[in-house]
Amino acid sequence: MSAPFFLGKVIDVIYTNPTGDFTDSLTSLCALLSGIFVCGAAANAIRVYLMQTAGQRIVKRLRATMFSSILKQEVGFFDKTSTGELINRLSSDTALLGRSVTENLSDGLRAGAQASVGVGMMFFVSPKLAAFVLSVVPPLAIIAVIYGRYLRKLTRMTQDSLAEATQTGLSGNMIVLSVLYKGGLLMGSAHMTVGELSSFLMYAFWVGVSIGGLSSFYSELMKGLGAGGRLWELIERKPELPFNDGIVLNKDMFKGALEFKEIHFAYPTRPEISLFQDFSLSIPAGSVMALVGPSGSGKSTIVSLLLRLYDPISGTITVDGVDIRQLNPLWFRTKIGTVSQEPVLFSCSIAENIAYGAEDPSMVTVEEIQKVAEIANAASFIRDFPEGFHTLVGEKGILLSGGQKQRIAIARALLKNPKILLLDEATSALDAENEYLVQEALDRLMEGRTVLIIAHRLSTIQNADSVAVLDQGRIIECGKHEELLANPNGLFRKLMKKQAFLQNSKTFALNV
Numbered sequence: 001m002s003a004p005f006f007l008g009k010v011i012d013v014i015y016t017n018p019t020g021d022f023t024d025s026l027t028s029l030c031a032l033l034s035g036i037f038v039c040g041a042a043a044n045a046i047r048v049y050l051m052q053t054a055g056q057r058i059v060k061r062l063r064a065t066m067f068s069s070i071l072k073q074e075v076g077f078f079d080k081t082s083t084g085e086l087i088n089r090l091s092s093d094t095a096l097l098g099r100s101v102t103e104n105l106s107d108g109l110r111a112g113a114q115a116s117v118g119v120g121m122m123f124f125v126s127p128k129l130a131a132f133v134l135s136v137v138p139p140l141a142i143i144a145v146i147y148g149r150y151l152r153k154l155t156r157m158t159q160d161s162l163a164e165a166t167q168t169g170l171s172g173n174m175i176v177l178s179v180l181y182k183g184g185l186l187m188g189s190a191h192m193t194v195g196e197l198s199s200f201l202m203y204a205f206w207v208g209v210s211i212g213g214l215s216s217f218y219s220e221l222m223k224g225l226g227a228g229g230r231l232w233e234l235i236e237r238k239p240e241l242p243f244n245d246g247i248v249l250n251k252d253m254f255k256g257a258l259e260f261k262e263i264h265f266a267y268p269t270r271p272e273i274s275l276f277q278d279f280s281l282s283i284p285a286g287s288v289m290a291l292v293g294p295s296g297s298g299k300s301t302i303v304s305l306l307l308r309l310y311d312p313i314s315g316t317i318t319v320d321g322v323d324i325r326q327l328n329p330l331w332f333r334t335k336i337g338t339v340s341q342e343p344v345l346f347s348c349s350i351a352e353n354i355a356y357g358a359e360d361p362s363m364v365t366v367e368e369i370q371k372v373a374e375i376a377n378a379a380s381f382i383r384d385f386p387e388g389f390h391t392l393v394g395e396k397g398i399l400l401s402g403g404q405k406q407r408i409a410i411a412r413a414l415l416k417n418p419k420i421l422l423l424d425e426a427t428s429a430l431d432a433e434n435e436y437l438v439q440e441a442l443d444r445l446m447e448g449r450t451v452l453i454i455a456h457r458l459s460t461i462q463n464a465d466s467v468a469v470l471d472q473g474r475i476i477e478c479g480k481h482e483e484l485l486a487n488p489n490g491l492f493r494k495l496m497k498k499q500a501f502l503q504n505s506k507t508f509a510l511n512v
C-alpha cells in the first residue's frame with residue numbers, strides 16, 4: 001500500500017468524522033504509518049545493498065572479460081586507440097552499465113509499481129479527473145523516448161552528459177504539477193468531498209513522482225545501453241592478427257634462418273606512406289647481421305614485422321623456409337629475444353624483471369637469476385643496492401640508469417635463451433665503463449644465435465658477419481664491413497662519416 005493512500009485516509013477520517021474521537025483515530029493511524037515507514041525503509045536498505053553487490057559483481061566480470069579481450073588485440077589497434085579511451089571503457093563504462101542493469105532497473109521497477117498503484121487509486125476515486133490528469137502521460141512519454149535516444153547517442157560519444165541525467169525526470173514532474181493545478185481549477189464544479197479531493201491529489205502527486213522516477217530510469221537505461229554498446233564492440237572485437245593460433249616448429253627443425261622476400265609495408269595508421277617497397281634480406285642461421293640506415297628509414301619497423309606485431313601488405317617473411325604467418329605468434333615470440341634501445345622494465349623487483357624472460361617465471365630459481373645477471377655484467381651493481389635483487393626498479397625502470405636497464409634486459413634475454421635475437425643498440429652515449437660492460441654482455445648474449453642488430457657502434461658493425469644498409473624502403477648495400485667501406489660513393493661510407501656513430505667510429509671513418 002502506498003503512503004498517499006494512508007495520508008488520504010487520515011484526511012478522510014478527520015473530515016468525515018468531525019464528531020468522532022479524533023485523538024484516538026489519529027494516534028492509531030500515526031502508529032500504523034510509522035510502522036509502515038520503518039518496514040519500508042528497512043526493505044529499501046536491503047534492496048539497495050543487494051543491488052549494489054550484484055552491480056559490483058557484474059562490473060568485476062565485465063572488466064575481466066574486457067581486459068582479456070584488450071590483451072588479445074593486435075598492436076595496430078593500440079596505435080589507433082588511446083590508452084585514455086581504454087581506461088575510460090574499463091572504469092566508467094563498466095560502472096555505468098553495472099549500475100544501469102541493477103540499481104537503476106530496481107528503481108525503475110519500484111517506480112513502475114508505485115505508478116500503477118497510484119493510477120489505480122486515482123481511477124478508483126475519480127475516473128473522470130484521473131483520465132484528464134493522466135492525459136499528460138503520452139506526450140511526456142514521447143518526450144522521454146526522444147530524449148532517451150538522444151542521451152544514448154550522447155553517451156556513446158562522451159560521458160560528459162552525466163550531469164543532465166535527471167533533467168527529464170524534473171521536467172516531467174513540473175508538467176504533472178501544472179496539469180494537476182489546472183485540474184484543480186476544473187474541480188470546482190466536481191461533486192467530491194474534501195477528503196476524496198485530498199486523496200485524489202495525493203495519488204496524483206504520487207503518480208507524478210513515480211513518472212519522474214520512471215523517466216529518470218529510462219534516461220539511465222539509455223546511458224547504460226550507450227556505454228554497453230561501446231563495451232560489447234570491444235569485447236567482441238576479433239584481433240586482425242591471430243593471438244594463439246598456428247603451427248609450432250619442432251625443436252630439430254628450428255634453426256633460426258630468416259628471410260624477408262619482397263616486402264611492401266605501410267603502417268595501418270598511415271596507409272598512404274609506403275615504408276618498404278621490395279625489401280629483401282636474408283640472414284643465415286647462427287649469423288650476425290648488422291642493419292644500418294638513416295634515422296627514420298624503418299630499421300625498428302623490420303623488428304616489429306619479424307615479431308609479427310604487424311603483417312606486411314605483400315611479400316613474405318620466413319623462418320627456416322616457413323612463412324611466419326603460418327606460425328603460432330605466441331610460440332614464435334618465445335623463440336625471439338629482444339633488447340631494445342629503451343628496455344621495457346616493469347615496476348617490480350630486479351629479480352622479477354629478469355625472470356619475466358622465462359617461459360614460466362614462477363619456475364625460475366634464484367641461482368638461475370644470479371647466473372644470468374653475472375653473465376650480463378649486472379650482478380655487481382645489483383649487489384651494491386641495499387635490497388639487492390629485490391630492489392624495486394620504479395615505473396618503467398626510472399630508478400635505474402640507461403646502462404643498468406640494458407644489462408637487466410640482456411640478463412632477461414639470456415634467461416629466455418632464444419634462437420633468434422633482435423638487438424636495437426642505444427643511440428644515446430653511455431659512459432665508457434657502462435658501454436664496455438654492455439658491449440661485453442651483448443657479445444656473450446649473441447653467441448650461437450641468429451642475430452639481427454640495429455647497429456650504431458662501429459665495434460658492432462666490425463664484428464658482424466655482414467652489414468645491410470637500408471635506404472628508402474629497401475636494402476641498397478649488403479656485405480662485409482670492409483667491402484662496403486671500400487665503396488667511395490656508397491651510403492654506408494657516408495653514414496659512417498655522420499655523427500650518429502659514436503666517437504671512435506667518427507675518427508675511424510674519417511681516417512679511412
Ligand SMILES: Nc1ncnc2c1ncn2[C@@H]1O[C@H](COP(=O)(O)OP(=O)(O)OP(=O)(O)O)[C@@H](O)[C@H]1O
Pocket residue numbers: 079267268269270275293294295296297298299300301302
Ligand atoms: N606505430 C607507427 N605508426 C605509424 N608510423 C610509424 C609507427 N612507428 C614508426 N612509424 C614511422 O615509420 C618510420 C620508420 O620508423 P622506425 O622507427 O622504423 O625508424 P628507424 O630507422 O628505426 O629510426 P631510428 O634510427 O631513429 O630509431 C618513421 O617515419 C616513423 O615516424
